[in-house]
Amino acid sequence: MTEPDPVLRLLWRHRVPAVADAGARRGPRPKVTLDDVVDAAIELADRDGLAALSMRGLAQHLHLGAMTLYTYVANRGDLVVLMVDQVLGRTTLPGHPADxxxxxxxxxxxxxxxxxxxxxxxxxxxxxxxxxxxxxxxxxxxxxxxxxxxxxxxxxxxxxxxxxxxxxxxxxxxxxxxxxxxxxxxxxxxxxxxxxxxxxxxxxxxxxxxxxxxxxxxxxxxxxxxxxxxxxxxxxxxxxxxxxxxxxxxxxxxx
Amino acid sequence: MTEPDPVLRLLWRHRVPAVADAGARRGPRPKVTLDDVVDAAIELADRDGLAALSMRGLAQHLHLGAMTLYTYVANRGDLVVLMVDQVLGRTTLPGHPADxxxxxxxxxxxxxxxxxxxxxxxxxxxxxxxxxxxxxxxxxxxxxxxxxxxxxxxxxxxxxxxxxxxxxxxxxxxxxxxxxxxxxxxxxxxxxxxxxxxxxxxxxxxxxxxxxxxxxxxxxxxxxxxxxxxxxxxxxxxxxxxxxxxxxxxxxxxx
DNA sequence: TAACTTCTTCGTACGTCGTACGGAATAAAT
DNA sequence: ATTTATTCCGTACGACGTACGAAGAAGTTA
Structure with missing residues (x-):
C-alpha cells in the first residue's frame, strides 16, 4: 500500500477546517493564495487553451518566479486537477425542473x-x-x-x-x-x-x-x-x- | 488568398497517378517510404499514445536521423493528419445490414x-x-x-x-x-x-x-x-x- | 537578544520537445 | 565533367516541466 495522494487535501482545503485555518505560520507571508494561482491558471487556459498554459507563463502572470509555483502545487498535473474542480465550483447548479x-x-x-x-x-x-x-x-x-x-x-x-x-x-x-x-x-x-x-x-x-x-x-x-x-x-x-x-x-x- | 495546404497532395498520394508514379528521381534512394513512416508512427502511438510520439523517437525506430523525417513530412501536425487517414484506411468497412x-x-x-x-x-x-x-x-x-x-x-x-x-x-x-x-x-x-x-x-x-x-x-x-x-x-x-x-x-x- | 526552525521565494540547470539551418552525399540530367 | 535536385542528418535554439539548493523572512525557543 502506498501513500494517499496529497492533492486530496488541496482539493478539499475549503471544506476541511483543519486545513482552512492555517493559524500563525513561519516564513515569509505568501504573495498569493492557492486560489489566486488556480484562478489565474483558469483565466489563461480560458484565453489560450490548456496546452498553452505553461508554468513559466502562469508564474509571470502572477509576478512570481517560475519555481515559486511549486510551493503551491506539486506539479502541473495537480494544478489541472485543481483547475477542474475550481471551475466547476463557479457555476451555481440550477434546481431541477418538474418536467x-x-x-x-x-x-x-x-x-x-x-x-x-x-x-x-x-x-x-x-x-x-x-x-x-x-x-x-x-x-x-x-x-x-x-x-x-x-x-x-x-x-x-x-x-x-x-x-x-x-x-x-x-x-x-x-x-x-x-x-x-x-x-x-x-x-x-x-x-x-x-x-x-x-x-x-x-x-x-x-x-x-x-x-x-x-x-x-x-x-x-x-x-x-x-x-x-x-x-x-x-x-x-x-x-x-x-x-x-x-x-x-x-x-x-x-x- | 493563400497557397493550398501541401498536406493534401500527401494525403491523396495513392489515388493521384501523377503523384503515385514518381518516375526517375534524383538524389539518394530514400531509405523508407512515407507509408513506412506513417505506419511506424501509428505503431508507436498505438503502444504509447500520441503525446509520447516524438519525432526523435520515431526516427530512431526507423533507424533514421531525427531531421530526416522532415523530408517526408513538413511537421508533426501533418504527420498526425496522415496517421489519422492511414489508420482509417486499415479497417475494411462492412456492408450495411438490411435491418x-x-x-x-x-x-x-x-x-x-x-x-x-x-x-x-x-x-x-x-x-x-x-x-x-x-x-x-x-x-x-x-x-x-x-x-x-x-x-x-x-x-x-x-x-x-x-x-x-x-x-x-x-x-x-x-x-x-x-x-x-x-x-x-x-x-x-x-x-x-x-x-x-x-x-x-x-x-x-x-x-x-x-x-x-x-x-x-x-x-x-x-x-x-x-x-x-x-x-x-x-x-x-x-x-x-x-x-x-x-x-x-x-x-x-x-x- | 540570539540561535534555531520552518517556510517562501527563485536562480540555475538538466533532459525533453519541435524544428530552422546548412552542409555533405548521391544520383540523374546536361 | 558539370550542374541540379534530392536525401540525409549534425548542430543549435528556444520552448517545456521540474530537481536541486541557496537566500531570506518570520515565528519559536533559549
Missing amino acids: LRERLEQVARLQYEECRAHPWLLEVTGVRAWLGPHVADRYEWQLAAVEGIGLDDVEMDQAVTLLVSFGTGVARAEQAVRAAERESGMTDAEWWEANHEALAEVMAGHDYPLAGRVGTAAGEAYQAASDQRRELDFGLGRIVDGLLAHLASRQPGRG | LRERLEQVARLQYEECRAHPWLLEVTGVRAWLGPHVADRYEWQLAAVEGIGLDDVEMDQAVTLLVSFGTGVARAEQAVRAAERESGMTDAEWWEANHEALAEVMAGHDYPLAGRVGTAAGEAYQAASDQRRELDFGLGRIVDGLLAHLASRQPGRG
Missing part, C-alpha cells in the same frame, strides 16, 4: 455550456474521477435529475453518462472547428477558398455522392456559428425520446 | 471499436475535417447507413454525428480510466485502497447520498473491464430508439 424532459435536457445543456465557456476542460485527460468537492457536487446534482424515475442504480449512472457525454461531444465538435481555425490561422471559409481548387484536382475521378451533397447542405446550415446548437437540439431530442420510451416500457402510465 | 436498427448501431460500434484499437485517435485535435481519402470514404459510408430512411440532408449529418460522437464518447470514457491508470501507475482498485482512508477523512461531514450509492453500484458493475460495453449497449439502445421514433413520427408505417 422530466426538461430535467434530462438540462443536464446535457449545462455540460455543453460549461465546456463552451471553458474549452480547455475538453483537453483534460488522465484525471481520476471523484476527486474534488465540486466534482462530487456535480455528480450528485446530475444523479438527482434521474432519481426516482424508474431506473436502477447502474442505469442512473448510465443515463447521466449518456447525457453528459453527449453535451461534451457537441461542445468538442464545436471546439474542434475553433481549434483548427486557431491553429491554421484561417477560418473554414478561408481554408476552403484557398484549398478547394487543389482539393478538386487531387480528388478528380473520385465521387462522394452522399458526402458531397450532405456535406454541402450541412456546411451551409452551420455557416452561422450559432446554429451549432441545432445539432445539440436534434441529438438531445432523440436521446431524451429514447430515455423516456425506455421508462415508459418499464412502468407504463408514468413520465 | 435499420442494426445499421445505425453498426455506425456507432465501428467508431467505438476503432477508438479502442487506436486510442490515440481520441487525442487528435485541431485537424480540419474532410481532408483525406479514407476520412472521406468513412463519411460516405456513414451517410449511406442513414440514406433513404426519411431524413433530410442536414438531419442525415446530425444523425451520423450523434451516433459517431456517442461511440467516440464511450471509448473516451474507457480510455480516460486507462490513461489515469497509466499515469499514476496504479489501477482504480489500488488507488482506492491507498486513498479511501484519506478521502473519508477529508470528506467527513459531507454527504453524497446518491453519488455514494450509485457510484458504488456502478463501480462494482464495471469492475470487470469488459462490462464497459454495457454503457455502450444502454446508450446506443436509447439513441436508436429515439432515432427510430423520430422516423416513425415522420412517416408512420415504416421502420
Whole structure:
C-alpha cells in the first residue's frame, strides 16, 4: 500500500477546517493564495487553451518566479486537477425542473455550456474521477435529475453518462472547428477558398455522392456559428425520446 | 488568398497517378517510404499514445536521423493528419445490414471499436475535417447507413454525428480510466485502497447520498473491464430508439 | 537578544520537445 | 565533367516541466 495522494487535501482545503485555518505560520507571508494561482491558471487556459498554459507563463502572470509555483502545487498535473474542480465550483447548479424532459435536457445543456465557456476542460485527460468537492457536487446534482424515475442504480449512472457525454461531444465538435481555425490561422471559409481548387484536382475521378451533397447542405446550415446548437437540439431530442420510451416500457402510465 | 495546404497532395498520394508514379528521381534512394513512416508512427502511438510520439523517437525506430523525417513530412501536425487517414484506411468497412436498427448501431460500434484499437485517435485535435481519402470514404459510408430512411440532408449529418460522437464518447470514457491508470501507475482498485482512508477523512461531514450509492453500484458493475460495453449497449439502445421514433413520427408505417 | 526552525521565494540547470539551418552525399540530367 | 535536385542528418535554439539548493523572512525557543 502506498501513500494517499496529497492533492486530496488541496482539493478539499475549503471544506476541511483543519486545513482552512492555517493559524500563525513561519516564513515569509505568501504573495498569493492557492486560489489566486488556480484562478489565474483558469483565466489563461480560458484565453489560450490548456496546452498553452505553461508554468513559466502562469508564474509571470502572477509576478512570481517560475519555481515559486511549486510551493503551491506539486506539479502541473495537480494544478489541472485543481483547475477542474475550481471551475466547476463557479457555476451555481440550477434546481431541477418538474418536467422530466426538461430535467434530462438540462443536464446535457449545462455540460455543453460549461465546456463552451471553458474549452480547455475538453483537453483534460488522465484525471481520476471523484476527486474534488465540486466534482462530487456535480455528480450528485446530475444523479438527482434521474432519481426516482424508474431506473436502477447502474442505469442512473448510465443515463447521466449518456447525457453528459453527449453535451461534451457537441461542445468538442464545436471546439474542434475553433481549434483548427486557431491553429491554421484561417477560418473554414478561408481554408476552403484557398484549398478547394487543389482539393478538386487531387480528388478528380473520385465521387462522394452522399458526402458531397450532405456535406454541402450541412456546411451551409452551420455557416452561422450559432446554429451549432441545432445539432445539440436534434441529438438531445432523440436521446431524451429514447430515455423516456425506455421508462415508459418499464412502468407504463408514468413520465 | 493563400497557397493550398501541401498536406493534401500527401494525403491523396495513392489515388493521384501523377503523384503515385514518381518516375526517375534524383538524389539518394530514400531509405523508407512515407507509408513506412506513417505506419511506424501509428505503431508507436498505438503502444504509447500520441503525446509520447516524438519525432526523435520515431526516427530512431526507423533507424533514421531525427531531421530526416522532415523530408517526408513538413511537421508533426501533418504527420498526425496522415496517421489519422492511414489508420482509417486499415479497417475494411462492412456492408450495411438490411435491418435499420442494426445499421445505425453498426455506425456507432465501428467508431467505438476503432477508438479502442487506436486510442490515440481520441487525442487528435485541431485537424480540419474532410481532408483525406479514407476520412472521406468513412463519411460516405456513414451517410449511406442513414440514406433513404426519411431524413433530410442536414438531419442525415446530425444523425451520423450523434451516433459517431456517442461511440467516440464511450471509448473516451474507457480510455480516460486507462490513461489515469497509466499515469499514476496504479489501477482504480489500488488507488482506492491507498486513498479511501484519506478521502473519508477529508470528506467527513459531507454527504453524497446518491453519488455514494450509485457510484458504488456502478463501480462494482464495471469492475470487470469488459462490462464497459454495457454503457455502450444502454446508450446506443436509447439513441436508436429515439432515432427510430423520430422516423416513425415522420412517416408512420415504416421502420 | 540570539540561535534555531520552518517556510517562501527563485536562480540555475538538466533532459525533453519541435524544428530552422546548412552542409555533405548521391544520383540523374546536361 | 558539370550542374541540379534530392536525401540525409549534425548542430543549435528556444520552448517545456521540474530537481536541486541557496537566500531570506518570520515565528519559536533559549
